[in-house]
Amino acid sequence: MVSAPFTVRTVLGDIAPEELGTCDAHDHVFISSPQLPGQELDSADAAARELAAFGAAGGRSVIQWTPYGMGRHAGLLPDLARATGVRIVAATGLHQAAHYTQDTLDELRGEGLADVFLRELTEGIGESGVRAGLIKVAGGFHGLDAHARWTMRSAAEAHHATGAPITVHLELGTGALDVLDLLCGELDVPPHRVILGHLNRSPDLLTHHQAAASGAYLAFDGPSRAHHATDWRMPDAIKALADAGFGDRLLLGGDxxxxxARSVNGGPGMPHLLRRVRPRLELAVGEDLVERTLTVNAGRAFGVRWA
Structure with a gap:
């Protein structure tokens, strides 16, 4: 019996992992939350201009981590991908409880969260017909609350039914080992199917080493804010991982x-990853590793032999 090939599930259909090209492994085309009032990414025109700017900088694909109930506008993504030539991967999943009303959470409990994830991975998101290519969940600050454990158990169930990768928002970059203990230890998700986000926000090199040694992917994503130890420490963190033999576990994104924060509004936006982050990292670890991180690693992290 011939095994199914590994493919990445984009909004325009499944593709071979190498077709991703230069990939922003964690970003948002659309997103909204009561935690960010007035800062919604909900304009299709602005999204098109941002994707086009990323493409002009050399970008070829964007992995959108926006989960259920946070303004994904899944139905708009295929036309944006066609118009800009940038491949887009959509997400199912659930963020921290603070991003939702209690009524929404109660409805999801009644419907069965794993069933929602599974439906969006295999049938499509709402009426859009766009199938998700990953499951996004979130931890807490240095730990996992009951909501995080519920979402991660549901994500693990959907993963086992489909093979889909699980991406994890780590609050300020913390709690990586707790996440791995639950997902990979208790729930039997293979570590290479787990992508840990925001490791740059907590420059704990020992934790980085332990997480990479587990086999999980480590995403360094998002430019610095005043309270984040990101840009100026990220080259050292990535060099330490590369020197320890974990260059194949690295991913880069813009978030x-x-x-x-969009470039079309004067912020760094998606192009910043390639305009500024890429050359800075090339000075630390060389052009070859950065190129492989943006292309080969991303293809492997999001490529799935779909069940």
Whole structure:
């Protein structure tokens, strides 16, 4: 019996992992949350201009981590991908409880969260017909609350039914080992199917080493804010992982979450990853590793032999 090939599930259909090209492994084309009032990414025109700017900088694909109930506008993504030539991967999943009303959470409990994830991975998101290519969940600050454990158990169930990768928002970059203990230890998700986000926000090199040694992918995503130890420490963190033999566990992303952060509005936006982050990292670890991180690693992290 011939095994199914590994493919990445984009909004325009499944593709071979190498077709991703230069990939922003964590970003948002659309997103909204009561935690970010007035900063919604909900304009299709602004999204098109941002994707086009990323493409002009050499970008070829964007992995959108926006989960259920946070303004994904899944039905708009195929036309944006066609118009800009940038491949887009959509997400199912659930963020921290603070991003939802209690009524929404109660409805999801009644419907069965794993069933929602599974439906969006295999049938499509709402009426859009766009199938998700990953499951996004979130931890807490240095730990996992009951909501995080519920979402991660549901994500693990959907993963086992489909093979889909699980991406994890780590609050300020913390709690990586707790996440791995639950997902990979208790729930039997293979570590290479787990992508840990925001490791740059907590420059704990020992934790980085332990997480990479587990086999999980480590995403360094998003430019610095005043309270984040990101840009100026990230080259050292990535070099330490590369020197320890974990260059194949690295991913890079932009994580644009507010309208003001978009390049078309004067912020760094998606192009910043390739305009500024890439050359800075090339000085630390060389052009070859950065190129492989943006292309080969991303293809492997999001490529799935779909069940």
């Amino acid at each position: 644009t979450t507010t309208a003001g």
